[in-house]
Amino acid sequence: MALTATGLGSGLDINNIVKVLVDAEKLPKEALFNRTEKDIESKISALGTLKSDIAKFQDALAKLQDPDSLNAxxxxxxxxxxxxxxxxxxxxxxxxxxxxxxxAKAHKVAGTHVTDPKQTVGEGSLDLEVNGKAFSVDIAADDDLYAIARKVNDHADNSGVTATIITSDSGSRLVFSSNESGSDSQVAVTATDTTGTGLNDMFGGANLETLQVAQNxxxxxxxxxxxxxxxxxxxxxxxxxxxxxxxxxxxxxxxxxxxDKDAVKDNVKGFVDAYNALTSSIDKLSAYDMEKEEAAALQGDSMVRSLESQLRSMVSSRIETADGGSIALYDIGIKVDRNGKMEIDDTKLDANIANNMEGLEALFATPDTGLANRLDNLAEGYVKTGGLIDSKDTSLDSDKQRLDDQREVFARKMTMLESRLMKQFNAMDLLVGQLNAQSAGLADKLNSLPGVLG
Structure with a gap:
């Protein structure tokens, strides 16, 4: 195996020199890659948090979108x-x-008992009627009770009859039950034999027993x-x-x-708490720490600024009522402070819950224009599949893929730089070694000349 040594001719630590030169170009760029990757990952994580908080806000809104929840x-x-x-x-x-x-009870009638439900009954048809709606089932000569029940239950025109085999101490029998209770839904069965009298002997006339009277x-x-x-x-x-x-x-x-005034108040308070939690989350995700000189992941993000602006605009708006007037959150005891957080005046809210339920319903639950419906539509635009947050995530994923590609290209470039420098320094080392050898040889020859003192 060939041995390769560097720096023998020049006495220089070529490996370390090359490493220092490569690192001088590589480390700043890798640090930039790392910062960029961390920034992308922080934004993706922050968007996930924002999406979750918006979804929780929607859960609170759902309890105010339904008028029944405001009149519990x-x-x-x-x-x-x-x-x-x-x-x-x-x-x-x-x-x-x-x-x-x-x-109320459903009508039930049953045919006569047989010792074996697998024995055949006869050939012909059974006409069944419930509440004026009839259908007919053809019975083949080789049909047993199981086959008859299956044909009744699976019939495309079945108007509301369920056939069941009941086996008791007296034997097995086919029971026809109305699917609906009440006197209007009585089951009528007419047996028609084409061969023999088997069907009539089981289901005809007095042979059909009422097990449960239809009643209201x-x-x-x-x-x-x-x-x-x-x-x-x-x-x-x-x-x-x-x-x-x-x-x-x-x-x-x-x-x-x-x-249930307490339930109504709980729903309104739930909305206020969820709104404050969402705005606090937005503040945290888009903040800038002056002391640490650090920006949060979504600081300056236009999408977040737009969401915050739209939220504030909506909660400060007035909603038209059916009588031509209007109502706003402030009118029912909810105000927004200078920091954008909602506060409840319990006395004022309690009075509205007691005396102005129509106003509460108009404010929150009016279709399209009600505050809960408008806020939910706004939120849905952000969290739905393919919505604004998904689009932002997709863009960040693309940025991350481009970054990975840039890392790969740069890594190849650094490998090539290292190889090139090694070749250059090894060539220099070889040349220096040769010059040193020539210099040493020349000195020996000069020292060997007559008259040269050792």
Missing amino acids: RSVSTGESKFLTATADKFATTGNYAITVEQL AVLTIDGQKVTSQTNEIKDAIQGVTLNLTAADVNETTTLSITS
Whole structure:
């Protein structure tokens, strides 16, 4: 193996000299690359934080975009096992005495028992009807109960019947159930045989047994009788939906509906807190530390400045009301201080919640023009897929890729520089070595001349 040594001729540390020369050009550029990469990564991270904070702001806005959330009702049925209830903003506050006398039930009929559900029944058709809508199922000679049930359930024109095989101590039988409760949804079955009497023997006339009578729900509300095809009763009390779960004519449930002012205030406070959190995040991400002379990742970013400007403009605007007037946050007790943060005047807000719910709804939840809707549209433009933040991220990713390409090109350039310098210094070293050798030889010859003293 050939051995290569540098600096033997000149006595210079060529490796170190080359390293110093290469580093003199390489290190400043690499430091610039590193600073640029750190800046890009800081911006990407900051945009992720901003996007998350905007999404949290949208969560708070969602509770004010729905008019029902600004007219929340608290519903209580005590520990009743007979019903549950929900109420929307149109429900009138008050107490109601409710007695559930009867639950709505779906009609069920069944054919005769057989010892084996896999035995065939007959050949012909079954005509089924529910609430005036009929369909017909063809029965083949080799169809057992399973096949008949499958044909009924899968029929394209099935008008609301479910066929089920029930196996008990008495044997197996096919049960037809209405998919809807109430007296209007009774199941009618007509059997027609083309061969023999098998279908009629199982489903015809008296052979079809009623397992459950179709019945309506019956209840009284403050002594007034209400009949329903289902156990879900809507608007028997304005804005209220009742779901009946059990019946007892001797038991009365007290339904209490009150205005849930605390929930409304919590939603408004949630909006204020989320707005302040978002603006604080923007301040932090775009700040400049005078003492440390350090800029935050998004300091001076035009997108962030635009977002901040639009937010401030919107929260200071007035919203037109249906009566031709207008309302703003200040009118309900929310003001914006000199630092851009919201503050709540609890007394003023409580008064508006108690007496001006229409104004609150107009301010926040009016379609298109309501403050919560406008702010949400603004926020969505930033956080949606392909939105402003995504576009910024894409641009930064491109910058990072270009930086990686520049690093690669520069690294090749430094490798070539190092190789070139090594060749040049080695050539110089070789020449110096040769000159030194010639000088030493010449000195020896001069010293050997007559008359030259040693």
